[in-house]
Amino acid sequence: MRYPRRVPRSGAEARRRLQQAALELYRERGFDQTTTAEIAARAGVNERTFFRHFPDKREVLFDGEADLRAALARAVAEAPADLQPLEILLFAFRKVERILEDNRPFAEPRLHVIAVTPALRERDLAKTASITEAVAEALRRRGVTDRLAGLAAHTGWAAFHQAIQSWIDDSSQSLDAHLLQAFDDLRALSATAPPAQARPGD
Amino acid sequence: MRYPRRVPRSGAEARRRLQQAALELYRERGFDQTTTAEIAARAGVNERTFFRHFPDKREVLFDGEADLRAALARAVAEAPADLQPLEILLFAFRKVERILEDNRPFAEPRLHVIAVTPALRERDLAKTASITEAVAEALRRRGVTDRLAGLAAHTGWAAFHQAIQSWIDDSSQSLDAHLLQAFDDLRALSATAPPAQARPGD
DNA sequence: CTACTTAGTGCCAGTCACTGACGTAACGCG
DNA sequence: CGCGTTACGTCAGTGACTGGCACTAAGTAG
Structure with missing residues (x-):
């Protein structure tokens, strides 16, 4: 009963x-x-x-990741045609922000539990990898080079992840603001990339 | 007996x-x-x-990751002072290549088993995250900005990972050659980074 | 050679995540 | 009202992992 x-x-x-x-x-x-x-x-x-x-026992906290993955892949596919890889990703992330922002009451305690539980962190990383791979695949469908797609997806997600963390720590600004900040950081990082080097194979 | x-x-x-x-x-x-x-x-x-x-049951295949992590952190710390974040990482990765190249006979079947086993892939991702975090921490100790360090570590590792995959698929070239190729790709990606944008918070 | 210490091991009982098989109660539909 | 489908309860298992305790092979001191 x-x-x-x-x-x-x-x-x-x-x-x-x-x-x-x-x-x-x-x-x-x-x-x-x-x-x-x-x-x-x-x-x-x-x-x-x-x-x-x-x-x-873990998966009970990871419902909805499939939705996020699908939404991101769709957003990447629908991005304007004249954008570069990282621009596409920024466009896509901004488009799915709402999913996270609306879910904050559930998302916040959830993120906390995950953060303090190794087993859950592992699962979280797996989900992240799954999403990253889907994003990379979506990029490839747009004609982005194979290697470049994976690299861009990883790099872009790193920025997205960074933005979410900042957002959790500092909710005074919107997730969108944190996201733009993270991509600005990425730009700064890119400016310091190592110069091309002569390769032994060349 | x-x-x-x-x-x-x-x-x-x-x-x-x-x-x-x-x-x-x-x-x-x-x-x-x-x-x-x-x-x-x-x-x-x-x-x-x-x-x-x-x-x-999983950890039996992940012995030695701690060594790689320590070696990378040390290499980052010992890199020349005038290098930029991604240059530091390239320097560090090139320094620990030998660890992987010497271990190939054991590493190859190991990577295969991991690739086809979801549970092991999860653990592998966790190890990767652990290493990435250690690299980021090593960068911070060198004075790299907090956010930038995490971003650089992720980005650099993505290139390193890319290089290892290429190396497994195509052993005709050295891991070093693949690594340089990956960082060249990274440079190409950086060249297409989205321009700075006006942020609502500004 | 004996006594003491330490590390590595075997053995046993127990908890808990997870699964397969089978029966049953609540719907949805004609 | 009969009937198939879906979600659920119950039971009996397998296997990963743990705590406790005894034992044995070293090394070490006396």
């Missing part, structure tokens, strides 16, 4: 409850000190149901 | 045997289809001993 009868058996409902319960417990007593059984209990479902909705 | 009596009880010995056995089994039947008990059995030790040498 732990499951409210009035609630329709929607699946999405249990899913949301599990995510909420997991985030709460991870914050209260830490990721390692939380069992999947406890999460399920707080969400009012069976432990088995937890694993029907999420492949593992 | 599975443990040869002539072999001194050195610890390092068992450690090496476990690494070898793990790599073999992961290649033969896959990471997920291999149990830690099987690894221990092939190495001629108890399963418990496996976990005394390695914190988990």
